[in-house]
Every structure is written in structure tokens, then in C-alpha cells.
Amino acid sequence: MIIEKLRVKGFRNLLPSTIDFCGGIDVLTGENAQGKTNILEAVHLLSTLTSFRTRKVREMMGRGEEKVILEGDLKDRDGSSNLRVEMEKEGKRAWIDGNTPTSTAQYLKVLPSVFFGPGDMRLTGGDQLLRRRFLDRAAFDLSSLHFDILKDYKRVLSQRNSLISQGKKDIEHWSVTLAEKGWKLFSARKKALEELAGRITTIHYEISGGLEEIRFILKPSWDENCGEDGLCKALEESIDDDISRGFTHHGPHRDRLKVLLDGRDINEHGSQGQHRTLALSMKLSLLLWAEERGADIPLFLLDDPGSELDERRMNFLAEFFENWHGQVMIATVKSGEIPLKGNKKNRFHRVERGSVNH
Amino acid sequence: MLARPIKNLIRELRKLPGVGEKTATRLALHILTAPPERAENLAHALTEVKERIVPCKECHQLTEDSPCAICASPRRDRTLLCIVEDQVSLISIENSGNFNGLYHVLGGRLSPMDGVGPSSLNIPDIKDRVRNLGVREVILATNPNVDGEATALYIKRLLEGTGAAVTRIARGVPMGGDLEYADSLTLGRAIDGRGTF
Numbered sequence: 001m002i003i004e005k006l007r008v009k010g011f012r013n014l015l016p017s018t019i020d021f022c023g024g025i026d027v028l029t030g031e032n033a034q035g036k037t038n039i040l041e042a043v044h045l046l047s048t049l050t051s052f053r054t055r056k057v058r059e060m061m062g063r064g065e066e067k068v069i070l071e072g073d074l075k076d077r078d079g080s081s082n083l084r085v086e087m088e089k090e091g092k093r094a095w096i097d098g099n100t101p102t103s104t105a106q107y108l109k110v111l112p113s114v115f116f117g118p119g120d121m122r123l124t125g126g127d128q129l130l131r132r133r134f135l136d137r138a139a140f141d142l143s144s145l146h147f148d149i150l151k152d153y154k155r156v157l158s159q160r161n162s163l164i165s166q167g168k169k170d171i172e173h174w175s176v177t178l179a180e181k182g183w184k185l186f187s188a189r190k191k192a193l194e195e196l197a198g199r200i201t202t203i204h205y206e207i208s209g210g211l212e213e214i215r216f217i218l219k220p221s222w223d224e225n226c227g228e229d230g231l232c233k234a235l236e237e238s239i240d241d242d243i244s245r246g247f248t249h250h251g252p253h254r255d256r257l258k259v260l261l262d263g264r265d266i267n268e269h270g271s272q273g274q275h276r277t278l279a280l281s282m283k284l285s286l287l288l289w290a291e292e293r294g295a296d297i298p299l300f301l302l303d304d305p306g307s308e309l310d311e312r313r314m315n316f317l318a319e320f321f322e323n324w325h326g327q328v329m330i331a332t333v334k335s336g337e338i339p340l341k342g343n344k345k346n347r348f349h350r351v352e353r354g355s356v357n358h
Numbered sequence: 359m360l361a362r363p364i365k366n367l368i369r370e371l372r373k374l375p376g377v378g379e380k381t382a383t384r385l386a387l388h389i390l391t392a393p394p395e396r397a398e399n400l401a402h403a404l405t406e407v408k409e410r411i412v413p414c415k416e417c418h419q420l421t422e423d424s425p426c427a428i429c430a431s432p433r434r435d436r437t438l439l440c441i442v443e444d445q446v447s448l449i450s451i452e453n454s455g456n457f458n459g460l461y462h463v464l465g466g467r468l469s470p471m472d473g474v475g476p477s478s479l480n481i482p483d484i485k486d487r488v489r490n491l492g493v494r495e496v497i498l499a500t501n502p503n504v505d506g507e508a509t510a511l512y513i514k515r516l517l518e519g520t521g522a523a524v525t526r527i528a529r530g531v532p533m534g535g536d537l538e539y540a541d542s543l544t545l546g547r548a549i550d551g552r553g554t555f
Contacts, residue, residue, distance in 0.1 A: 106541075144542050145543060156508070159468075159470050159504075166470070173509075173515065176508075177507050181504065
């Protein structure tokens, strides 16, 4: 699916308007604080129902606004579709072609997207939460059931933590349920990582030309070889410790993804450049993977590449985008920052004070 | 714009599950324009249900007479006990016509986050009931979500040593529907829980 039109109302500084995208490479240019990233954020919301900046709806509402309306007209070879999201203080509502989706997972499948922005440097910089989210995203690509597994796991974890905070020890029924969901969650993340690792290495090599050996190790907080039973045992054995520390400290919410460059932890030994290249490779691998397995090609949203990527990486990206048949949206201060050769349909949009000039 | 009594009625109707502003307004206007006896019958039914309905002292389902008709019936298999979360589940299973045992209504499911523990539900008397009735099989029919699963596990453990076999209702694809119409979660679970054919 590609998004052809975006209608926005009440969102941050954007004026009520309809933005027409070319479907190839759409470049949003303009000075800082004009609304470029807000447009990417609106598209991201329409695609994933989440923002890459905040979880607070209030922050996304324009000044004096009570309601945000985002609507996208989508198209692919088989036909057209429409997504709509409305946000009020009380929460969000979403529609596919005017109908309420049967599940969030069903909605998320319509317009998949991958976002890369300045904050993603933390992906390789030791932010384990971001790394787990990356793996969850990949696991969701493998099976939409992953969304429900993750939701179930989070709920059981909250239930168990609630009992732990009350000092209750008779919680085996929650430990067993947590271990069952936890093992599924971990296994799905591991499978997704196995699929992606090789592709990340390939892209990393293409960007840097370096021959560093990259290894990914997903380290669980219990003995992986003992499977679900092992997690259950670890949970039961650590109840006293959990109670004294006030939280459950075994389970995939504590999974650690280690990245080794030539056998050394990138967190301790990686240069800024290596971090940037690897973080970008990880995100781009999701695009390649979707293409290779014949899935819907995600929309790629790239925010402010100039702040993090040097000329060499910009050249790589320009070539990558022009050879790739998915839709790309780039928010950048300078229109010439990404050296596009014009091999693929592109359109530049000038963003000024919340309004877009095509 | 609307008179105060109508607004009151709309506000009260809105408190019902699944009723929003529009439905509440439509219902209120319907009641208002219907013959007076219909509104009186509704008011009477509402008062009566609150006055006369009590939980069954055996199974805790809502009934006019305690013990309820199911618990009092000599035709029900008293060695078979089905544990459900609420009255709605009981009605659904009863409507299936496939179950001829007794019920035990929990009145909810475990959820520590919401302050619901075993003592807030009709759990403490299950063990005595199983022993007193000489139950041979307990069917755990709590809902197939994580809280329902944990509740089922808790009861399973509670019943250890009573000699009753503990079973769990099956999950899978509904009968009479094509696979293509089953949602992916149901289908995924059905594949996870597949059996030998």
C-alpha cells in the first residue's frame, strides 16, 4: 500500500489541509519547527496508531483543539483503501474503510511502515527497551499473533507485579501463565532475529564497506535451554527476591539483545559511526525482509537524516531508495541533502508554518 | 434543551453496558412515546428483579428461589461441576444443551491489579462443594484470556487432593464457519492446540 493523500485537522501546528504524495520519494523540506516532522508523525500515527515522539494525546493536539482527525487515502495494485484515526483526550479511535477494525492487529497490517529518526541511534546504544521493541516489530511481521502475545504478556506481568508489591507468595498460577506467554514471546523474538541478522549484516557491509563480523545474541534472563518450564522454575524460585525488589525480574521484559562487532560489545567499543550504520541497517533490514518474503512493502519514514548521517551514508540511502520500489518520505532541512538522481518518481514539498506547498 | 426528567432517564440508561448517548436518547424517547402501561411494566420489572432475585446459596447463580432450579433438579448429574465466571457464561452453556451437570458461578475472575483476589470471588467454597457432592469431574469454563487462564490454574491447584478430575474447555474454530472467516487469533490458537485425527 502507498499513501496518496493525507488529510489532517487539529494536529500539532499543521493547518487543516490535504497533502498529496507522489508515492515514490516524497521530500518534506523547510526550516526547523515548521511542521516537517509533524507530517511524518501524522503518517506514522495513521500507520501504527502510535507516535514516535510521545504517548500523550494532549501533546499532539493543536493549540485550542479538542480533536485530531487524520485520514489517509491508500492505493495498491488491487485497489484503494482508507484509514482514519480520531484522537480526543479520552483516547483514539480508528477505522478501515469506514468500519471499526476487528482488532488492532488487523489495523496495523493495512499500512505497515518503518521509521528512522535521530532517536534511533539509541537502538544500538544500549537502550534495551528500543531493541526489544525492534524485535517485537519484526516478530509481528512474522505473525500478527505476536501483538496479542505481547499484550497478554504485559497484562500477566502487571498482575504478578501487583501481587508482588503486596508481598503475596502464593502466586504460582500467575507464574505459570507468565511462563507460557513469556516463552512464546521470547521464541518469536528469537525467530525474528534469526531472520533479520543476515540481512542486517549485508546492509551494514554495503553502507560501510567494512568487513566487521556482526553477531546478535538475544540473552534471556533465565536458562533458555530449559524452555517454558525453566522460566516457570526461575519465577517460582525468585519470589522472595522479587518481593524485596518490588518487581518480577525473570521473563522476556528483561531480554537483552547484545550486538558484537568483531566479537566486542558495540556498547563498549563501537564508534559513533558504527552505531549509526548499524542502527540504520537494522531498520532497513525490515524493508528488505518484507520484500523478500513477498509481504506488503512498508512505507519508510526518514526524519532529519542530516543530523546523524554523513555524506557516504546519504549517498547509500539515495541509491537504496531509488532502487527500491516502496514509498519513502523524508523530512529534511536542505532539499539537496539526499543526493537523488531522479531515477525514481519524487516530489518536493515545502513546509512553512504548518502548511505545505507542493 | 431537553426537560430534566428526560435528561435523567438518558443519563441512567447510559450507565447500562453497551449503551451510548445516541442509543440512550432513542430508548428514552421510545419509552416516553410508548403507552403508559409499557413504561410502568418496565419500571415494575426493574424493581422486582432487584427485590426478588438472590444468588443461589449452592452455585451462586441469580435465582428467585434458592437453591436454584438447576441445583434442586433431580435430573442433573451432580457429579459433574462446571465452573463459570458469570451468569452470562452459564446461560450460554445452558443454551448449548450439551451439559447436564451443576454449575458454580465465580462472580468474576482473578485480577490483582483491580483488587480482585480469590476471597472476592465465590472460590473459597468450591472445594467443600466438590467434596460434599462427590464430584468426579470439574470443568473449568473461565474465559480464554490471561486472567481467565490464571483463575482456572488457581482453581485447578485448589482442587488437588479432592479426587475430582479437572478439565478445561477446548478452544478453537467455531463450527459452521469457514476457516477464512475465523479471526487470526482464534485460528492461531486452534493450530497451536490441534489434536490427532
